[in-house]
Amino acid sequence: MKIKAIITIALIISASLMAARVSPGVNTEQFREGKYIHINSMVIEFNKTDADVQIRYRLSPFAQAYMFMFGSKHLEPKIEEVFFDFEDIEVLRIGRTSALIRIKNISRQNDEFYLHDSRELGMQPDLLTLVYPDKTRQNIEYAKATPAVFYEIKSKT
Numbered sequence: 001m002k003i004k005a006i007i008t009i010a011l012i013i014s015a016s017l018m019a020a021r022v023s024p025g026v027n028t029e030q031f032r033e034g035k036y037i038h039i040n041s042m043v044i045e046f047n048k049t050d051a052d053v054q055i056r057y058r059l060s061p062f063a064q065a066y067m068f069m070f071g072s073k074h075l076e077p078k079i080e081e082v083f084f085d086f087e088d089i090e091v092l093r094i095g096r097t098s099a100l101i102r103i104k105n106i107s108r109q110n111d112e113f114y115l116h117d118s119r120e121l122g123m124q125p126d127l128l129t130l131v132y133p134d135k136t137r138q139n140i141e142y143a144k145a146t147p148a149v150f151y152e153i154k155s156k157t
Helices: 002-022 061-070 072-082
Strands: 037-047 050-059 088-094 098-104 108-110 113-116 127-131 137-141 149-152
Touching: 002 061, 037 072, 050 061, 061 072, 072 088, 072 098
Parallel strands: 037 127
Antiparallel strands: 037 050, 050 098, 088 098, 108 113, 113 149, 127 137
């Protein structure tokens, strides 16, 4: 019985890889050099000293098959690798095409302003969007790091 299961799994993986090879919608160049994830967009939403980060990504066909069989929990180390330069990260949710991460102490408070020092990213997203507390946005294409910024929290008086 175990041999049948192994053969079935091997056939599923082979079929997935073959389908990806002939599928016109898959660009295999973006998955070269052992990378099985490509980050389409990353949105960092600042909230005082913390931030929530929403990333949207594409997985290689092999990674999709692996995730289908074994679950998304195995993607967590790769997601954490993207944020290697940040100190306190927590992966809240991982899905087939997106993940939600909370980063604590991404910024520091200085009087009524918050300062965020530039941090390197482990992977280069196609689009990095910074969302400040006043809901203004800054878009950066192909960012290798977050920019050094400061923002203000308006007090409700």
